[in-house]
Amino acid sequence: MLLALGGAAGLSAAERAPVPGADFVSVLPSGTQAPAVHVGSFAMDRQPVTNAQYLAFVLEHPQWRRDRIAKLIADGDYLSHWAAADRLGESVQPDQPVTRVSWFAARAYCEAHGGRLPDWQEWELVAAADEQHADARHDPDWQAKILDWYGRPASEPLANVGLGAANYYGIQDLHGLVWEWVEDFNALIVSGDSREQGDPDRLKFCGAGALSLKDRENYAVLMRIAFLSSLEARSTAHSLGFRCASGRDP
Amino acid sequence: MRPSRPVAVGFLAAALAIAAPGGLASEPKTHRHEALAAATAPPGDSLYQLPISLQSADGKTFKITDLRGEPLVITMFYSHCSSVCPLLTAQLQRLIGQLPRAQQQRIHVLMVSFDPTRDTPEALRHFEAEHHIQGANWIVARASVSDVRALAAALGIQYRELPDHTFNHSAIISVTDREGTVRARTSELTGSDEAFVQALRTQIGTTPPRR
Numbered sequence: 001m002l003l004a005l006g007g008a009a010g011l012s013a014a015e016r017a018p019v020p021g022a023d024f025v026s027v028l029p030s031g032t033q034a035p036a037v038h039v040g041s042f043a044m045d046r047q048p049v050t051n052a053q054y055l056a057f058v059l060e061h062p063q064w065r066r067d068r069i070a071k072l073i074a075d076g077d078y079l080s081h082w083a084a085a086d087r088l089g090e091s092v093q094p095d096q097p098v099t100r101v102s103w104f105a106a107r108a109y110c111e112a113h114g115g116r117l118p119d120w121q122e123w124e125l126v127a128a129a130d131e132q133h134a135d136a137r138h139d140p141d142w143q144a145k146i147l148d149w150y151g152r153p154a155s156e157p158l159a160n161v162g163l164g165a166a167n168y169y170g171i172q173d174l175h176g177l178v179w180e181w182v183e184d185f186n187a188l189i190v191s192g193d194s195r196e197q198g199d200p201d202r203l204k205f206c207g208a209g210a211l212s213l214k215d216r217e218n219y220a221v222l223m224r225i226a227f228l229s230s231l232e233a234r235s236t237a238h239s240l241g242f243r244c245a246s247g248r249d250p
Numbered sequence: 251m252r253p254s255r256p257v258a259v260g261f262l263a264a265a266l267a268i269a270a271p272g273g274l275a276s277e278p279k280t281h282r283h284e285a286l287a288a289a290t291a292p293p294g295d296s297l298y299q300l301p302i303s304l305q306s307a308d309g310k311t312f313k314i315t316d317l318r319g320e321p322l323v324i325t326m327f328y329s330h331c332s333s334v335c336p337l338l339t340a341q342l343q344r345l346i347g348q349l350p351r352a353q354q355q356r357i358h359v360l361m362v363s364f365d366p367t368r369d370t371p372e373a374l375r376h377f378e379a380e381h382h383i384q385g386a387n388w389i390v391a392r393a394s395v396s397d398v399r400a401l402a403a404a405l406g407i408q409y410r411e412l413p414d415h416t417f418n419h420s421a422i423i424s425v426t427d428r429e430g431t432v433r434a435r436t437s438e439l440t441g442s443d444e445a446f447v448q449a450l451r452t453q454i455g456t457t458p459p460r461r
Contacts, residue, residue: 034413037413070294070295070296070299071293071294071295072294072295072296072297072299072300072404073299103403104400104403107400183399184399184410185403186399186402186403186407186408186409187408187409187410187411188408188410189408189409189410189418189419189420229408232403232406233400233403233404
């Protein structure tokens with residue numbers, strides 16, 4: 001793939017797609033009467049970060065090697081699928097998305113590449129698009145297609161990045177490849193069920209209480225939220241990767 | 251203006267050089283664990299792995315690592331919160347209040363705001379006055395948006411800003427050992443939490459490790 005060949009130095013601007021600002025109805029409640037939230041314009045990586053790209057980062061910033069990482073920053077499975085701390089090995093493809101990276105690690109990678117992790121609402125906005133439409137969420141065929149991924153066994157080897165069709169924004173692999181970290185993963189406060197009454201967890205939360213998710217149709221996105229909200233910042237997982245974003249205009 | 255913080259002077263000097271030129275002269279206190287804190291890297295699971303910068307209610311900037319050397323009781327809040335946060339502050343005071351007075355001085359208490367925009371040092375001073383928070387070892391502070399996110403993540407605290415600038419957040423109080431490793435947490439806000447207080451006593455009673 002293109003990215004892996006030129007990827008060692010990091011993403012150039014061309015590899016990050018511009019996303020115009022939009023008023024967007026998120027599955028997260030807005031907390032006001034208005035159904036939509038405004039997401040300012042930003043840019044997002046066209047593809048998830050690959051093993052080759054992350055290896056280049058680790059070689060340049062050795063404090064992120066798996067044998068030097070602090071326990072607070074990443075759990076014991078951090079990059080455990082690589083053959084060595086500084087080598088992918090035979091069974092790991094350079095163009096596969098990097099996974100088994102913690103939130104802290106993903107964040108540091110993006111910072112080193114002139115970016116940041118996308119916010120949840122930025123990710124959700126971009127992931128709502130199909131190839132032709134900015135918002136395909138109410139298309140049952142599209143819903144069925146992305147749900148299909150969640151039914152596949154997690155033990156299958158991960159495909160290389162860039163094989164999924166580019167969506168409306170020219171961004172690939174948002175669905176069907178990996179879970180992705182977002183900057184505000186710990187803002188996704190979800191209660192076990194969203195009933196308002198008699199919730200024993202209610203007092204733990206200041207303000208409006210746990211999220212009462214609005215759009216139960218959008219099951220695939222709700223699963224993303226449930227998954228992300230179950231993570232700690234040091235967590236890593238076999239199918240949890242990330243991509244970066246940059247810019248944030250009103 | 252409250253008395254200076256018992257923090258490691260090396261770090262503080264660097265922070266003050268940027269934030270408050272001339273402020274160094276008013277920082278006479280050195281810390282008995284200063285040499286120890288500066289000498290070695292913190293343990294891998296220590297909060298002091300995070301390079302978080304803070305600004306306290308008296309406007310001084312410092313690094314969270316400056317607090318290394320004493321047990322730390324830490325939570326996050328925001329000052330214009332009207333629902334759970336007053337309970338959180340009261341609970342923190344109740345937990346600390348269960349310790350003998352002399353022991354209360356042997357810990358740091360750190361409350362970090364979710365809201366650096368509105369919780370200016372002035373707003374934090376107002377919060378301190380309102381809640382009768384005093385003592386050099388009790389620090390109310392703010393941090394950058396990015397550092398707030400990282401600190402909350404490390405503490406397992408969830409929070410989300412709503413459009414009206416209130417924050418939806420979990421209320422968790424943690425206690426760390428002298429090296430910054432979290433040893434106990436509580437999200438009990440109204441009743442007592444004996445296990446947490448016991449953990450606090452244990453940390454205070456622990457002899458600082460020799461190196």
